[in-house]
Amino acid sequence: MIKKLLFCSVMALSIFAVGFSQYSEAASISPASQTIYGSGATARWNLSWSGYPPFKVYFRTDTTNVYKLINASSYSNSMSHSALYQSSSPYVSYTPGLLVEDSRGYSSVASAKVYKYLAQ
Numbered sequence: 698m699i700k701k702l703l704f705c706s707v708m709a710l711s712i713f714a715v716g717f718s719q720y721s722e723a724a725s726i727s728p729a730s731q732t733i734y735g736s737g738a739t740a741r742w743n744l745s746w747s748g749y750p751p752f753k754v755y756f757r758t759d760t761t762n763v764y765k766l767i768n769a770s771s772y773s774n775s776m777s778h779s780a781l782y783q784s785s786s787p788y789v790s791y792t793p794g795l796l797v798e799d800s801r802g803y804s805s806v807a808s809a810k811v812y813k814y815l816a817q
Contacts, residue, residue: 722748724797724805732812737783740793740811745775748799755798758782759791759811782813789813 724746733740752771755764758780767778782791791811798804
């Protein structure tokens with residue numbers, strides 16, 4: 698009886714751990730915030746994520762609000778990325794985003810802030 702109870706407890710914990718693991722993937726953008734200057738200025742990031750390779754990596758600059766595929770089959774958990782922001786406005790802020798989908802169909806997202814000024 699004790700063996701049966703112990704077995705059931707171990708199985709329940711295993712099912713919980715497997716179920717929880719699908720939510721443990723994470724994505725991040727570094728730096729989370731940056732300031733750039735000029736009418737046309739480039740922001741640069743280090744992107745990272747976890748999950749099950751291969752990954753599909755999408756990035757949204759926030760100028761079109763559409764995620765674009767930047768890596769269709771990544772076996773790495775990180776990459777660098779940059780984007781050119783063009784505006785003649787004295788001040789504009791953007792919220793770029795990262796979306797990563799792993800081979801099991803799990804997705805993770807992250808966002809950052811870009812503050813763009815015409816002059817320093």
